[in-house]
Amino acid sequence: MDHHSTQSRKAPVDGLWDFTYGRRTCRPRAPHSSCLPTFPQPWLRMDPGDPSGDPVGDAAGTPADGQDPLLFLQALRTLWSTRERQQLREEAWRGFASLGDPLAGLLAMLESGQGWQGTGPSLEVWVACELSCWLQARPCPGLAQGSPGLKQLQARAVRVLAKSTPRLVEPLVSIFQLQDAERRPLLAHIHQLHQDGKFKEAIMLGTKLKLQPELDVEKMCTPLLLQDKASLVERYVAGFPDLQRRLLALMDSWCRPGFDIRTVSRRLPQVTPRRLEKLSPKALMRQVLSLREKYGLDPALCPHAATQQCLAALRFLCCKRFVERSMSQENWADCVQGLVGQSPWLQEQLLQLLASHGDTATATHCALDLFLPEGRLPATVAAELSCLRLQESSAPPRPAGGPSADRTDGHYQLPIARRDIHFLASWEDLASHEEELLQPGRVVGVDVEWRPSFGVGGRPRPSLMQLAVEGHVFLLDLPVFLEPAGGLVTLAFSQLVSRLLLDPSITKLGYGMTEDLRSLGTSCPALAHVEKQLQGGLDLLQAHRQMWMADEPVRGVARAGGPRGLSLLVQQVLGKPLDKTQQLSNWDRRPLSEEQLVYAAADAYCLLEVYQALCREPARFHLLDNLARSPRPGHSKRSGAGELPGWQEASAPALQVPVAEGEDAAPAVPARAFRVVCDNMLQGLARSLRCLGVDALVLGTGEDHRRAAEVARQEERVILTSGLPYHKLRAQVGAGRCLRVDCSLKARQQAKAVLRHFNVHVTHADIFSRCQACNCDQYLKVSKNLMRQLMWPSDHQEGPSSIGDEAAHSEDIQEAGLALEEGPGGYAYDPPCRWLEATDLQAGVPATLGNGTRLQLAGVPAGVLARPGLRSFYCCTGCGKVFWEGSHLGRIAAHFSEVLGGAPGSRAQPPSAPPEDQPPTLPAYFRQGPTVKVKKAPAKRT
Numbered sequence: 001m002d003h004h005s006t007q008s009r010k011a012p013v014d015g016l017w018d019f020t021y022g023r024r025t026c027r028p029r030a031p032h033s034s035c036l037p038t039f040p041q042p043w044l045r046m047d048p049g050d051p052s053g054d055p056v057g058d059a060a061g062t063p064a065d066g067q068d069p070l071l072f073l074q075a076l077r078t079l080w081s082t083r084e085r086q087q088l089r090e091e092a093w094r095g096f097a098s099l100g101d102p103l104a105g106l107l108a109m110l111e112s113g114q115g116w117q118g119t120g121p122s123l124e125v126w127v128a129c130e131l132s133c134w135l136q137a138r139p140c141p142g143l144a145q146g147s148p149g150l151k152q153l154q155a156r157a158v159r160v161l162a163k164s165t166p167r168l169v170e171p172l173v174s175i176f177q178l179q180d181a182e183r184r185p186l187l188a189h190i191h192q193l194h195q196d197g198k199f200k201e202a203i204m205l206g207t208k209l210k211l212q213p214e215l216d217v218e219k220m221c222t223p224l225l226l227q228d229k230a231s232l233v234e235r236y237v238a239g240f241p242d243l244q245r246r247l248l249a250l251m252d253s254w255c256r257p258g259f260d261i262r263t264v265s266r267r268l269p270q271v272t273p274r275r276l277e278k279l280s281p282k283a284l285m286r287q288v289l290s291l292r293e294k295y296g297l298d299p300a301l302c303p304h305a306a307t308q309q310c311l312a313a314l315r316f317l318c319c320k321r322f323v324e325r326s327m328s329q330e331n332w333a334d335c336v337q338g339l340v341g342q343s344p345w346l347q348e349q350l351l352q353l354l355a356s357h358g359d360t361a362t363a364t365h366c367a368l369d370l371f372l373p374e375g376r377l378p379a380t381v382a383a384e385l386s387c388l389r390l391q392e393s394s395a396p397p398r399p400a401g402g403p404s405a406d407r408t409d410g411h412y413q414l415p416i417a418r419r420d421i422h423f424l425a426s427w428e429d430l431a432s433h434e435e436e437l438l439q440p441g442r443v444v445g446v447d448v449e450w451r452p453s454f455g456v457g458g459r460p461r462p463s464l465m466q467l468a469v470e471g472h473v474f475l476l477d478l479p480v481f482l483e484p485a486g487g488l489v490t491l492a493f494s495q496l497v498s499r500l501l502l503d504p505s506i507t508k509l510g511y512g513m514t515e516d517l518r519s520l521g522t523s524c525p526a527l528a529h530v531e532k533q534l535q536g537g538l539d540l541l542q543a544h545r546q547m548w549m550a551d552e553p554v555r556g557v558a559r560a561g562g563p564r565g566l567s568l569l570v571q572q573v574l575g576k577p578l579d580k581t582q583q584l585s586n587w588d589r590r591p592l593s594e595e596q597l598v599y600a601a602a603d604a605y606c607l608l609e610v611y612q613a614l615c616r617e618p619a620r621f622h623l624l625d626n627l628a629r630s631p632r633p634g635h636s637k638r639s640g641a642g643e644l645p646g647w648q649e650a651s652a653p654a655l656q657v658p659v660a661e662g663e664d665a666a667p668a669v670p671a672r673a674f675r676v677v678c679d680n681m682l683q684g685l686a687r688s689l690r691c692l693g694v695d696a697l698v699l700g701t702g703e704d705h706r707r708a709a710e711v712a713r714q715e716e717r718v719i720l721t722s723g724l725p726y727h728k729l730r731a732q733v734g735a736g737r738c739l740r741v742d743c744s745l746k747a748r749q750q751a752k753a754v755l756r757h758f759n760v761h762v763t764h765a766d767i768f769s770r771c772q773a774c775n776c777d778q779y780l781k782v783s784k785n786l787m788r789q790l791m792w793p794s795d796h797q798e799g800p801s802s803i804g805d806e807a808a809h810s811e812d813i814q815e816a817g818l819a820l821e822e823g824p825g826g827y828a829y830d831p832p833c834r835w836l837e838a839t840d841l842q843a844g845v846p847a848t849l850g851n852g853t854r855l856q857l858a859g860v861p862a863g864v865l866a867r868p869g870l871r872s873f874y875c876c877t878g879c880g881k882v883f884w885e886g887s888h889l890g891r892i893a894a895h896f897s898e899v900l901g902g903a904p905g906s907r908a909q910p911p912s913a914p915p916e917d918q919p920p921t922l923p924a925y926f927r928q929g930p931t932v933k934v935k936k937a938p939a940k941r942t
Contacts, residue, residue, distance in 0.1 A: 125167050204232065218250050257304070540614075
């Protein structure tokens with residue numbers, strides 16, 4: 001029999017209670033067996049004449065002897081209304097032991113009434129959960145599997161299940177072992193749920209009862225996929241390889257060329273798709289490939305997703321070749337040929353891309369290099385191709401080259417001679433330079449190259465490892481050193497590399513080195529997880545981020561189509577960018593071309609020169625620390641977002657935003673006077689800023705970045721962006737009105753960085769002075785009595801017949817509200833806003849304000865009205881969200897304590913709350929007041 005697990009629940013409340021947060025229900029926690037009282041158990045007496053050994057009692061009705069379950073339920077109801085939970089629990093456990101048959105007794109209680117069929121807390125549901133825990137704690141013999149008595153109980157339980165709420169499913173399945181019950185009524189119930197549009201309930205019940213093999217995977221999963229509930233679908237097929245293959249085939253069929261997901265949505269009119277853009281071919285392709293890798297299935301099961309992946313790679317390559325002009329024709333043709341192959345559809349897509357990026361002559365040359373079939377070429381391209389072939393038959397071959405004839409003058413050049421670039425293709429070659437590489441106090445630049453696969457065909461194997469020291473670069477031919485796996489050469493290579501990477505006296509330089517070392521570890525098991533063990537490492541990517549966040553005019557700023565990454569860092573520090581023409585070349589090819597060798601050497605050696613320049617003049621590049629400190633052993637602890645990697649030396653500069661100081665410091669800006677507009681990628685940042693009182697707009701989905709510049713000019717806002725158009729936006733709004741935000745930081749870290757950068761002054765009075773969901777700053781205060789009337793207009797005097805104490809401790813309450821009592825910081829939340837009156841509501845329209853905003857009462861748990869000390873609620877006049885008191889204020893103040901100023905508790909006195917039996921009084925004017933976010937809501941532009 002399955003029982004409730006108590007290992008993942010929250011800390012006990014009221015002695016022996018655990019509350020399952022987020023579902024507004026409670027489950028009892030089983031005490032230790034030594035704490036259980038001993039009671040007589042008449043329901044365990046066996047009938048000697050019954051060969052099945054079933055307990056005495058009528059499984060189809062009430063037990064023959066023992067306490068009447070309905071009287072027992074009535075006794076519990078008295079305690080339930082007094083909310084004496086500990087006494088209620090003790091009485092329930094005594095009652096379970098006195099029942100003639102607790103299982104039949106539970107069914108009699110559930111069949112006698114319908115109070116448990118509602119959405120609020122119910123005594124019957126609590127009794128079922130408690131009985132499940134009681135049975136778990138008492139290892140006693142029960143009904144034999146397959147016995148007539150158990151079958152009759154299961155049949156009754158299935159009938160109850162058909163009318164029950166989701167909260168009752170788990171205890172019924174556990175108590176009556178419904179996963180082993182008759183399949184036909186259970187399947188009928190699941191089909192009925194599906195037909196009624198309760199797709200989530202149907203798939204969860206099928207998963208709980210392990211009925212997946214007997215259900216149609218397409219029918220069950222399609223509605224959930226349209227509603228963006230892929231996690232439920234993944235749990236549904238977990239442990240069933242055949243269902244996983246069928247699910248993958250279904251999702252792959254949605255990736256086929258020309259398919260429109262809206263045709264699937266139209267076949268299910270009762271389904272309301274969440275966001276169909278999440279089911280675009282690109283998004284579906286990612287989901288399919290992720291599931292294929294997760295389940296370890298054959299790539300042949302998802303050919304359409306692979307085709308979409310190749311198309312995405314073609315678009316990327318065309319951008320690199322024709323827009324950025326950072327690939328040679330030879331390398332571009334080599335990559336494209338491997339992607340297109342013999343696929344007619346991909347060939348057609350390639351021709352369309354060529355036509356959009358270049359003229360007929362460009363498309364003709366590419367068709368010639370890629371050997372595209374003439375029958376599929378446009379007429380103009382085919383005619384041009386015939387002329388080109390005639391010219392080439394009588395002319396010397398055209399030279400292979402990059403996008404321009406001479407790219408050397410404008411790019412970084414190696415300061416060492418060609419003879420100092422050593423290609424090491426044997427262990428003897430590497431051993432001869434071992435002493436030079438492992439010399440203590442060395443600074444070594446580290447880089448790894450591999451053939452680009454664009455995600456097609458799995459993770460590529462590294463092909464070349466570059467190690468740069470002063471005056472020399474060593475290029476290690478990895479296919480020689482890594483094959484065969486487990487060989488003597490591989491063992492000696494891994495030992496040498498381990499000594500280099502784990503020696504804290506040798507400084508290892510990289511740029512995004514974690515990915516390089518992880519790739520190396522996947523190909524060499526002896527070097528697995530070396531990125532976590534590395535000591536004395538310094539990732540220049542962190543220094544580059546610090547320079548980036550400083551937002552100061554440095555040489556070689558990024559621009560659209562310009563250098564990025566390490567190339568941009570080299571340009572900013574050394575004056576010229578790296579030539580990345582060979583970056584996407586075939587690194588598996590042997591011998592490597594001369595251009596590849598020089599590029600690989602420059603990619604590693606430039607790290608040494610950048611490091612030396614940054615150490616000489618850290619202030620010039622807006623670094624907050626000296627990179628030249630003696631390296632200390634790193635930590636193997638995995639770093640989080642926005643932190644330095646765990647293997648980075650402790651003395652590396654922290655990622656911070658400089659604060660304006662001294663004579664040039666910007667004047668302090670009050671939080672409520674600071675106004676920003678964020679792009680769609682910074683929704684979390686916008687919510688964090690609103691939490692601190694900042695007026696933060698967010699671009700809607702699909703809105704162009706140019707809209708941000710327009711809003712910033714019209715409303716005098718600052719632009720916060722994380723995208724490539726940063727420099728275009730800054731040029732449109734002027735200096736100091738646009739800031740690029742680092743997406744690797746968490747939202748709260750981003751908010752702190754923005755506030756420091758613009759010297760924004762935040763006080764405790766600013767916290768929750770603006771709605772985090774809609775950015776509105778106007779609220780109304782609602783008394784508890786009026787909230788009851790709004791939630792239950794037909795029975796506002798009493799509300800629900802029973803309001804459970806457990807709901808008052810749900811996660812919604814803990815996370816949503818603010819504490820009116822003084823917190824650890826000595827401040828309280830007293831919002832100065834006027835009381836809501838009946839005249840503020842539209843006549844004849846339930847719970848709707850005069851401006852048409854409907855109050856979101858569904859998000860208020862019924863039990864919150866039973867909390868002692870709660871006097872009022874707050875509603876946002878912009879979106880209708882309802883908030884109430886809790887502990888969120890103290891947590892937010894603690895999170896942002898380093899940017900908060902002013903004395904705690906410096907707030908205007910709020911209007912006093914009216915008595916519960918009197919209507920609220922109206923102040924003369926409507927005033928602005930703070931509020932708090934209850935749950936995450938999708939960001940929208942307001």
